[in-house]
Amino acid sequence: MIDLLIIIYAAILWVVFKVIKVPLNKWTATTSLLIGVLGIGLVVLVMNYNHPYSREARTYFYTTPIFSRINGRVIDVPVKTNQLIKKGDVLFRFDPKPFEDDVASIKGQLKRVEVERDRSKEEYDRSLELVKKNFESERLAAKWRVMYETALADYQDVSARLDKAVYNLEEEVVVRAPGDGYVTQQRLRPGMALVSQPQVVPGMIFIHAEELELYAAFPQNGIQNIEVGNEAEVTFDAIPGRAFKGEVIKVLQVISQGQVMPSAELINFDMAAARAQQGRVPVQIKVLDDLSEYRLPAGAKAEVAVYSENWAAFSIVRRILLRMKSWQKFIFIGG
Numbered sequence: 001m002i003d004l005l006i007i008i009y010a011a012i013l014w015v016v017f018k019v020i021k022v023p024l025n026k027w028t029a030t031t032s033l034l035i036g037v038l039g040i041g042l043v044v045l046v047m048n049y050n051h052p053y054s055r056e057a058r059t060y061f062y063t064t065p066i067f068s069r070i071n072g073r074v075i076d077v078p079v080k081t082n083q084l085i086k087k088g089d090v091l092f093r094f095d096p097k098p099f100e101d102d103v104a105s106i107k108g109q110l111k112r113v114e115v116e117r118d119r120s121k122e123e124y125d126r127s128l129e130l131v132k133k134n135f136e137s138e139r140l141a142a143k144w145r146v147m148y149e150t151a152l153a154d155y156q157d158v159s160a161r162l163d164k165a166v167y168n169l170e171e172e173v174v175v176r177a178p179g180d181g182y183v184t185q186q187r188l189r190p191g192m193a194l195v196s197q198p199q200v201v202p203g204m205i206f207i208h209a210e211e212l213e214l215y216a217a218f219p220q221n222g223i224q225n226i227e228v229g230n231e232a233e234v235t236f237d238a239i240p241g242r243a244f245k246g247e248v249i250k251v252l253q254v255i256s257q258g259q260v261m262p263s264a265e266l267i268n269f270d271m272a273a274a275r276a277q278q279g280r281v282p283v284q285i286k287v288l289d290d291l292s293e294y295r296l297p298a299g300a301k302a303e304v305a306v307y308s309e310n311w312a313a314f315s316i317v318r319r320i321l322l323r324m325k326s327w328q329k330f331i332f333i334g335g
Contacts, residue, residue, distance in 0.1 A: 008320075043317055050310040051318040052222035056280060057234070057302040059212040064179075065202035066091060068194035070172045072098065074203075079177075081186040084209065087179045092188055092203065099169040106162045110155070117155045120148040181209040207298070214246075214287060216304035217280035225308040226251055232285050233322055237301045239294050240329030243322055248306060250284035 072094035079091050124144040183204050194203050214234065218226060232246035257279035260267060285304055305322045307315045 043314065046311050047314045047318050049222050050225050051305060051307050051315045052218050052226055053303070053305045053318065053322070054216040054218045054280070054283075055303045057214065057216035057285070057304045059214050059296070059298060059300050059302065061212055061298040062208045062210060064206045064208065066175060066178075066204045066206055067196075067200070067202045068094075068172075068175070069196050070094065070099075070168050071195045072173070072193070074188060074192050074194065075190055077186070077188050077190060079183050079186065079204075082182050082184055084182050085177050085180070087177055089177045091175045091177055091183065091206070093175070094173045094194075096169060096173045099165065099173055102165045103162070103169055106158060106165050110158045110162055113151065113154045113158050117148070117151040120144065120151045124148040175203070178206060179208050181207050183207070212298055214285045214302060214304075215282050216285055216302070217282055218306075220255075220278060220281055223251070223281045225310060226281075226283055226306050227308070231307045233305050233307075233319065234285060234287055235303050235322060235326040235329075236296060237329055238296055241323075241327050243319070243326060244287050244289040244291070246285045246287045246289075246304070248283060249286045252282040252284070255279040255281060 074092050075095045076093040077091070079085060079089070085091075124147070127140060127144045183206055186204055188203050226248060228248055228251060230248040232248055234244045234246045235242065236244075283304075283306070303322065303325060305318050307318065
């Protein structure tokens, strides 16, 4: 910003000495230099504190990594890159044959343990009746009770396995969208295998079709002059030459540099101070102008200025400088 102020002041001096024809001598040169240094310094100090500016702003969006909860081979991927889909639409399908075989196998096991459970229950009940008539010992009845409880536990275990196998077949073989949105950079192909182990690469990244959130990270020096409801202006690198009206809707109350977590060691403040940077304060901005006519990708970089009620006249300089920075985007286009 200082370089732009110097350019503006240099243009003013050119007009004064070349157009208005003010004599250039040691007194006028010294005076203009002192006015420039003191004036630019005053403008920068007052403007930066009362009308904060951040070049670290960006639009953010929410994603859901689609992990597999089963091990299987993908046979169908109907979703296309950037295709808008609704909640519940199919993202991809696994080969159901191994899961159908699991269900059939466990059903067979369940029938066998069910027969054993019923037989041991009948023997246990019969043994109890004989004990009451003194025709059988309690020790033998206790043996049948243990056999019945073991068979019952086996039945419950196999039944739980069957429920899980049926759930995998009915719910996990077909993977569906968790909400309205789309998949970008879709690289999953039929024939690829996915596993359910944690910390593995997801099958795809699902992007939710929600309104983008714009956050700007401001230096701590000027945070006292940022309040919810303050007027803001936003420029985007993707839309050179335009400044959009905005409003501060949230000032976050924490900075990541101060985060601590349970640890086996106490905090070493000397090392922490050496590693930590000052940290910027995240501020959420709502763009009030309509952006629908522009092609603005999610995650687009932006620059934000917030205007407080203090020293309102200096906000004019901030507005001019913000627009000049935006005009530079027409020129400084890198590949």
